[in-house]
Amino acid sequence: METPSRDIETLVHRAYKAGFVTELEADAVPAGLNEDVIRLISAKKREPDFMLEWRLRAYRQWLTMRPPQWAHVRIAPIDFQSIVYYSAPKSKDDGPKSLADIDPKLLETYDKLGIPLREREMLAGVAVDAVFDSVSVATTFKEKLATMGIIFCPFSEAVQEHPELVRKYLGSVVPYTDNFYATLNSAVFSDGSFVYVPKGVRCPMELSTYFRINASKTGQFERTLIIADEGAYVSYLEGCTAPMRDENQLHAAVVELIALKDAQIKYSTVQNWYPGDEQGRGGIYNFVTKRGACRGENAKISWTQVETGSAITWKYPSVILEGDNSIGEFYSVAVTNNMQQADTGTKMLHIGRNTRSTIISKGISSGHGQNTYRGLVKVLKGAENARNFTQCDSLLIGDQCGAHTFPYVEVRNPTARVEHEAMTSKISEDQLFYLQSRGLAAEDAVSMVVNGFCKTVFKELPMEFAVEAQKLLGVSLEGAVG
Amino acid sequence: MLTITDLHASCDGKEILRGIDLQINAGEVHAIMGPNGSGKSTLANVLAGRERYQVTRGAVIYRDADLLQMSPEERARAGVFLAFQYPVEIPGVSNIYLLKAALNAVRKSRGEPELDAMDFLALVKDRLQLVAMKEELLYRSVNESFSGGEKKRNEILQMAVLTPHLAILDETDSGLDIDALQVVASGVNALRSPDRAFLLITHYQRLLDYVVPDVVHVLVGGQIVKSGDRSLALELERQGYVGVAQPSTSV
Amino acid sequence: MNNPTPDTTTRYLNVMRTRNSAAREATWLRALRQSAVERFAETGFPMLQEEDWKYTDVRPIERAAFMPLPQDAALPAVPTAGQFRLDGLSGPRVVFIDGRFSASLSAVGPLPEGATVTTLADALNSQPQVLEAHLGRYLPADGHGFAALNTALLADGAFIHLGAGTRLEQPIHVLYLTTAGAALLLPRNLIIAERDSEVTIIEHYAAVGDMAYFTNSLTEIFAGDNSTVEHYRVQEENRAAFHVSGVHVQINRSSRVISHALDLGGRLVRNDLRAVLADTGGECHLNGLYFAADRQHIDNHTHIDHAQPHCTSREFYRGVLSGRGRAVFRGRIVVRPDAQKSDARQVNNNLLLSRDAEADSQPQLEIYADDVMCSHGATVGQLDEDALFYLRTRALGDAEARDLLTYAFAREVLDRVRLAPLRVRVEHRLAAALRERGALHEVHP
Secondary structure: OHHHHHHHHHHHHHHHHHHHHHHHHHOEOOOOOOHHHHHHHHHHOOOOHHHHHHHHHHHHHHHOOOOOOOOOOOOOOOOHHHOOOOEOOOOOOOOOOOHHHOOHHHHHHHHHHOOOHHHHHHHOOOOOOOOOHHHHHHHHHHHHHHHOOOEEEEHHHHHHHOHHHHHHHOOOOOOOOOOHHHHHHHHHOOEOEEEEEOOOOEOOOOEEHHHHOOOOOOOOOEEEEEEEOOOOEEEEEEEOOOOOOOOOOEEOOEEEEEEOOOOEEEEEEEEOOOOOOOOOOOOOEEEEEEEEEEOOOOOEEEEEEEEOOOOEEEEOOEEEEOOOOOEEEEEEEEEEOOOOEEEEEEEEEEOOOOOEEEEEEEEEEEOOOEEEEEEEEEEOOOOOOOEEEEEEEEEEEOOOOEEEEEEEEEEOOOOOEEEEEEEEEEOOHHHHHHHHHOOOOHHHHHHHHHHHHOHHHHOOOOHHHHHHHHHHHHHHOOOOOO | OEEEEEEEEEEOOEEEEEEEEEEEOOOOEEEEEOOOOOOHHHHHHHHHOOOOEEEEEEEEEEOOEEHHHOOHHHHHHOOEEEEOOOOOOEEEEEHHHHHHHHHHHHHHHOOOOOOOHHHHHHHHHHHHHHHOOOHHHHHOEEOOOOOHHHHHHHHHHHHHHHOOOEEEEEOOOOOOOHHHHHHHHHHHHHHOOOOOEEEEEEOOOOHHHHOOOOEEEEEEOOEEEEEEOHHHHHHHHHHHHHHHHHHHHHO | OOOOOOOHHHHHHHHHHHHHHHOOOOHHHHHHHHHHHHHHHHHOOOOOOOHHHOOOOOHHHHHHOOEEOOOOOOOOOOHHHHHHOOOOOOOOEEEEEOOEEOOOOOEOOOOOOOEEEEEHHHHHHHOHHHHHHHOOOOOOOOOOHHHHHHHHOOOOOEEEEEOOOOEOOOOEEEEEEEOOOOEEEOOEEEEEEOOOOEEEEEEEEEEOOOOOOEEEEEEEEEEOOOOEEEEEEEEEOOOOOEEEEEEEEEEOOOOEEEEEEEEOOOOEEEEEEEEEEOOOOOEEEEEEEEEEOOOOEEEEEEEEEEOOOOOEEEEEEEEEEOOOOEEEEEEEEEEOOOOOOOEEEEEEEEEEOOOOOEEEEEEEEEEOOOOOEEEEEEEEEOOOHHHHHHHHHOOOOHHHHHHHHHHHHHHHHHOOOOOHHHHHHHHHHHHHHHHHOOHHHOOOO
């Protein structure tokens, strides 16, 4: 044991000596990935040894893995050696200087979403001068939460301040060996959110990265860890309620949720990364591993997602139902327009007795979009009286798109009851005609019908998110008819 | 025929029946009335042996036997019949097959020979008249895509074929139009006899216009708060449950 | 160094090569076999890592290395063959014993003008041009190793041809009866229904004795314009048998194919049923019923390809699983671009009756056209508690009530079996299975 760890230490030390100091100042690491880069990332973040070792184990594992092929998507090969795995937070000089430098299309979108001018600047990455409310707002929140014992901070800060929690829970739901992208993330993740809600505490407000993202840019390998201790409750909103300008090609994030006995975590996402243009040029590859574990009795984890962006989305927010009577939920709306592809769904793993899961998935395909639901419901031998209900509906707009439904149902316990139903159909011409005959424009009619189709999912979103989500749908489906 | 003493029962840990005492003699028709959630259906289900309900205290003696110790089928064979409020649909099992299997199970336990196909069919056709039911329904799956009225008639048909000693009708009148109600009532009246007892569970008194009860009980909050003759039902109709229940609960 | 025993793939390839070098056959047939040999050499036996085989482990088949029987020995007498007749059906009967045609047990009888019912071996001699046009034409190029194995070594099976406008009222009963242990059997059937024709075929697999063997069958069905083909596959192999089947159907303009897959026997069973709706107005009905008890493993893969607009498909598969029985269902429906007005519905229900039974269900919709109505549903569950209680309040005993509900569950598929003698046979099998299973009540002690 001693030799390798000393070796690592020596290596780190040597790497550090070998000139990273100057590079630190230059804040430019050459593209590509090797152990030195990982050591650099860890060193820059002044991480404790266990983090570096964990990253290195992940990296070595990753070298033996290949990208998964089973998803129903076409992907141009990714050159992992051309990616820059570390760049320091951007200074305000890097970004566009004013809104005049921004792609007018993006501004148009903001306009439609009704986002205040100042926020638009921030979202578009315009280097806004110091006074921006949310920074102070974030601080205020943080202090208030701290009085209740709630920890809400950047992941890198948690590694420094709460190493015992990070060490205990990191990788306990998504191990570093999990899958190609999660393993890569484990090796190189830059930052993300950390939440800990102590026993019996009900977090009084919706936590959101929106408030944190201003403090530090999270980059493409985000890592989030949320722990709700016994009897705790937390609702977390991910991402941003408006489209983010982001030129990164690959996003490989990992989210881990841990709900202990009687705890409840609600995790909502509105994802609207850049989807590429009408011809399918550019756009984000959104390859995300999200998983929660209900570790105690009566724990509950609920995922709600509205996926309208990205060129390719590949994500399966899942719940491991270990505790007796624990509950897993997945509510999803996924929209693909133009050349977008989505392969998304969930996994519900029933282990404990009387575990329950609900899956509601609404897929909307238009343009040349390809939308796939892929879900696994697995009932293990000991999961007495497990129940699952799955409904997944697909709506097709236009004759060039595709909608696909691939559920996997695996039952090993005779007292389980698992029901899956799916329906795929065209958007109703009768409904569209009815609305148009009442004076609505074709696009508004589509938007209204689609919003109706998604209603059961939207009602799971926190209020402000639901409103944004509805607007986003309209924006995402632009050009779908006509 | 039936003696219920201090019966307490709960479902999922929630106590619903809180000490019921009831005595029903052969030949009598008792009506139990009560508002929603008073425990009417729970009482019916407990008497039929539904495992979902736990009896936590009390006793039920039926024809000198401990009813609570008997399985649902033993109760049925001993002559207890429950007409369900919501009869279940059973795809793939024909109505006539169920009637025959049920009747022969009852006859066998009574030490009677099974009926042959001819006698059985003759019996069923005779009883069909009683409930004015279309013969075609016999050959369909049990209750599957039956209308609400057809389901209730089907329950009465089963009762007429199985000739129980104690018939419990759980809101058989609910959701019926006046014609169907009269049909159901005349079916019940035709089966009234000195050695048979009825327990009618109902929300409204209108069934009692057609099937005149000997005793009326008012069930509120899992207890019988008042008992009386037919006029009690009419009083309920005028004053509502709150008005009638008041004097008793305030004691 | 010792010469290790060659693996089964190599042994099969050797058999294929020896056979092909000795055979004198038409060029097209040689080419068909040759490409199958190459495909088999490429794929070998399917592996668990393959998505299509992730729930079905065929290594026991590979390990057993069943070999084809010599073709020249005398056919065994089968005094009990009569048990496998379907009483009440008077149509043509074609019987194969251990994969070889039995003239004495078969009876084709008079047929209407335009109808041919014979063996594939006979048809290869008597009407090679029809075979050249159809044999092997309805198989996907990327088929699995078992299909390639069948084609590479195909020898005999049923050949049924209905000329244009020919209607055969009586169903044709094709019986494959196995008596020999350790045998590899490769039945190959070809059914051609030309336009406006109508035919019903029962493909029936059974065994005398409880020896292990391996049936690897392949059936191709061509349903010409405006034809109706009803196809039954009744699998009653013994509990030691391995059974892999492929049924490949092409459905042409306004034609209708009804398939019933009834799996009652076998130790390890895998069926691939693939229907292509190749022209407008086609209609496809797939019904399936499977019972897996003891340690039986039954895997049904179906694939319905809506390749053209205005076609309809209906699929209804149900399984009853007891003991350590395990069932796999994967039903894929593909709607191609431009296959507008496709109407597809699929349902798979599984009933788990014992602690150790398992069910895996994967209904799949893959849709590339927009003006469609497609749905699927899958359930895994147990008997309905409310129905059970209801029956018990009607004086039925617990065991009796359970049997009745199980039977009723299967009945909904059996109700679609139009041929009464066949329906009765399966009902009896089900009743016997319900009596036999001890595991049935173990769930609710």
